[in-house]
Amino acid sequence: MKPYAVALVALLPCLAASLGDVDKAKTLGNPGAPVRIELFSDFQCPGCKAFHEMLLPVIIRDYVVPGKAYIFNHEFPLTMHPYSREAANLATAAATIGKYQQVADVLFLNQVSWGTSGKVWDTVASVLTPAEQKKVQALAKDPAILAQVQQDVEAGQAQRVPQTPTIVVSRGTKRYSFPGPDQGNYPLLRSLIDGLLK
Amino acid sequence: MAFSNKHLRWLALILRIALGGIFIYAAWAKLRDPWELYALAINSYEVLPLWAVELVARTLPWLELVVGVGLVSGIGLRIWSAATSLLLVVFFGLMVRAFAKGMQINCGCFGGTGDIISKWTLLRDGSMLAGSLLLTWMAFPRRSQPASHGNPVPDPNPAPDRIPV
Numbered sequence: 325m326k327p328y329a330v331a332l333v334a335l336l337p338c339l340a341a342s343l344g345d346v347d348k349a350k351t352l353g354n355p356g357a358p359v360r361i362e363l364f365s366d367f368q369c370p371g372c373k374a375f376h377e378m379l380l381p382v383i384i385r386d387y388v389v390p391g392k393a394y395i396f397n398h399e400f401p402l403t404m405h406p407y408s409r410e411a412a413n414l415a416t417a418a419a420t421i422g423k424y425q426q427v428a429d430v431l432f433l434n435q436v437s438w439g440t441s442g443k444v445w446d447t448v449a450s451v452l453t454p455a456e457q458k459k460v461q462a463l464a465k466d467p468a469i470l471a472q473v474q475q476d477v478e479a480g481q482a483q484r485v486p487q488t489p490t491i492v493v494s495r496g497t498k499r500y501s502f503p504g505p506d507q508g509n510y511p512l513l514r515s516l517i518d519g520l521l522k
Numbered sequence: 523m524a525f526s527n528k529h530l531r532w533l534a535l536i537l538r539i540a541l542g543g544i545f546i547y548a549a550w551a552k553l554r555d556p557w558e559l560y561a562l563a564i565n566s567y568e569v570l571p572l573w574a575v576e577l578v579a580r581t582l583p584w585l586e587l588v589v590g591v592g593l594v595s596g597i598g599l600r601i602w603s604a605a606t607s608l609l610l611v612v613f614f615g616l617m618v619r620a621f622a623k624g625m626q627i628n629c630g631c632f633g634g635t636g637d638i639i640s641k642w643t644l645l646r647d648g649s650m651l652a653g654s655l656l657l658t659w660m661a662f663p664r665r666s667q668p669a670s671h672g673n674p675v676p677d678p679n680p681a682p683d684r685i686p687v
Contacts, residue, residue, distance in 0.1 A: 500634075
């Protein structure tokens with residue numbers, strides 16, 4: 325994931341870090357691309373970890389880098405996971421300083437560890453400078469950030485997201501929900517996106 | 523309680539209209555979306571290879587539409603009621619298997635955006651299967667019982683070969 329994210333940052337100047345807006349910071353790729361891929365994900369869900377580490381780089385390679393699609397990350401912390409909401413708040417706070425992808429990468433990489441110990445902050449802090457840590461820690465308690473995460477959850481509920489991860493692909497008025505994307509069903513997702521691109 | 527032919531006729535009419543309507547709706551729900559979404563639901567049962575999943579996802583909704591229209595029209599009811607029963611046996615069997623394995627998957631009954639398999643979806647499809655089997659039984663002719671001794675006693679109110687549905 326990391327190399328693709330870095331490549332994208334280098335390729336597309338309109339990305340997260342340069343924009344400073346949470347919505348844009350959670351976007352991968354060019355927002356002018358024809359297809360929008362919304363990802364509803366939970367940092368503590370094992371399927372989301374697998375998706376983030378194995379399938380997301382493939383989607384980025386196939387669709388984001390060529391400019392066919394862009395990805396928007398939505399937080400969808402499930403209540404069954406005790407530390408998901410905290411992780412989502414911290415990642416969203418990190419998005420405001422352009423560190424969303426780095427935080428997401430480290431959270432998924434160490435999911436088992438902080439998922440067991442509850443040391444979410446220690447994991448997040450490991451990819452931030454001391455100055456960034458201060459900012460993110462403060463922002464993670466900011467009502468605007470908490471509202472942003474809640475807004476993501478409500479967006480997922482409005483989409484009737486049945487599980488995490490779920491992808492919603494759209495182009496214009498066409499909008500389709502694709503729950504549980506994985507390597508096994510990727511040909512179907514690819515066919516769906518290709519259909520939208522025609 | 524004994525049902526008269528009139529009651530059975532009404533029951534059969536209700537069953538075929540209801541089942542036909544459900545099949546037409548299910549077909550429409552699948553055909554209005556890209557086939558990949560229904561394929562995703564089929565794939566989640568983990569019983570078919572991906573090439574077969576695509577084949578089923580592209581063809582089954584059309585078959586459901588034909589069966590549904592056949593049931594509603596009432597023409598060739600034996601064929602359509604038998605086909606409905608066969609399809610529902612397969613669907614119900616797959617759903618029971620998935621439920622028994624604890625799979626939290628979309629049943630795919632009404633396309634990609636359906637209900638997660640639960641006791642409720644099993645009850646719903648089980649009821650449809652029961653209704654379909656009853657309709658099939660009514661649609662096919664039944665042989666009258668031969669008398670055990672001597673000449674058959676004429677029945678003052680003979681049952682027809684089949685319920686005229």
